[in-house]
Amino acid sequence: MKALIQRVMNAKVIVNGEVISNIEQGLCILIGISKYDTVKDMEYIVRKILSIKLFDDESSKRWKKTVVDKQFEILCVSQFTLYNTWKGNKPDFHNAMPGDQSKEFYEKFLQMLKDAYVSDKIKDGLFGAYMQVCIQNDGPVTFEIESLDKDPSKSNKKTTSLEAGESIDP
Numbered sequence: 001m002k003a004l005i006q007r008v009m010n011a012k013v014i015v016n017g018e019v020i021s022n023i024e025q026g027l028c029i030l031i032g033i034s035k036y037d038t039v040k041d042m043e044y045i046v047r048k049i050l051s052i053k054l055f056d057d058e059s060s061k062r063w064k065k066t067v068v069d070k071q072f073e074i075l076c077v078s079q080f081t082l083y084n085t086w087k088g089n090k091p092d093f094h095n096a097m098p099g100d101q102s103k104e105f106y107e108k109f110l111q112m113l114k115d116a117y118v119s120d121k122i123k124d125g126l127f128g129a130y131m132q133v134c135i136q137n138d139g140p141v142t143f144e145i146e147s148l149d150k151d152p153s154k155s156n157k158k159t160t161s162l163e164a165g166e167s168i169d170p
Contacts, residue, residue, distance in 0.1 A: 001031070001032065001033055001034060001037045001041040001042060001044070001045050001109075001146070001147040002031070002032035002034075002082045002083070002144060002145070002146045002147075003029050003030070003031055003032075003045050003048070003049060003144070003145045003146075004029065004030040004032075004079070004082060004142065004143075004144050005027055005028075005029050005049065005052070005054070005142065005143045005144070005145065006027065006028045006029070006030075006135055006137050006140075006141065006142045007026075007027060007054050007055070007137065007138045007139055007140075007141035007142075008023070008025065008026060008027065008028045008075075008135050008136055008137055008138055009024075009025055009136040009137075009138045010022065010023060010024050010025065010135075010136050011023050011026075011028040011075045011133065011134065011135040011136070012075075012133075012134050013075065013077060013124075013125040013126070013131050013132070013133055013134075014131065014132040014133075014134065015125075015126050015129045015130070015131050015132075020125070020126055021075060021123040021124060021125060022075070022123070023072075023073035023074070023075045023123055024072075024073060025070075025072050025073070025138070026067055026070075026072030026073035026074055026075070026121075027049070027054070027067050027072065027073075027074045027075070028074075028075045028077070028133070028135050029049065029074060029075070029076050029077070030077050030079035030082060030133075031045075031076055031077065031078055031079060031082075031106065031109065032079050032080065032081070032082025032083045032096070033078075033080070033083070033096065033097040033102045033105050033106060033109075034083050034095055034096065034097060035083075035094075035095060035096065035097045035098070036095075037097060037105065037147070039108075040147070040148065041147035041148060042105070042108065042109050042112055042147075043112070044147040044148065045109070045145060045147055046109070046112050046113050046116055047116075048145050049067070049074070049113065049145075050066060050067065050068050050113075050116055050117055051066055051068075052066060052143070052145075053065060053066055054066070054067070054141060054143075055067070055069070055070050055072070067117075068117060071118070071121070072121070073121045073122075073123060074113070074117070074121060074122050074123070075123045075124065075125075076109075076110060076113070076122065076123070076124045076125070077124065077125040077131065077133055078102070078103075078106050078124075078125065078127050078128075080093055080096040080097075080102065081093065081096075082096075083095040083096040083097075084096075099128065103127050103128065106127055107127075110122060110124055
């Protein structure tokens, strides 16, 4: 599972010319789901989103506060293209989780994020729709987080602190 995290002043999702979701200051997160992802990957990404320090504190010291500390909003957008490979000049998405399965996984991810934070501060796009995502990036600040690599064809697997029993509580 991948999360492309952008610190934003505001962000919105438009579908068919209509704004379906928007946030003020916080995080806009593009979420990619691989065909190898499990609940452990979901837990890891939720924990990281809520615990990474991307905001200034009250004294303007950088990288001191989390989205939870600041009580900011989060806009999540499903983004299967984050799990692309290339066949020449054409993208291939065989590593992304298939549509119906990924929709269910994404919905569980959103619920886990809502349960771990404040439900009404979590917004999202429209799964599977053609969307325009408008952001006013703050910084610009953009980071990528990827959970444990579950691809059985790769021999050197990454490890995470979640495997050592770390809680997802922020």
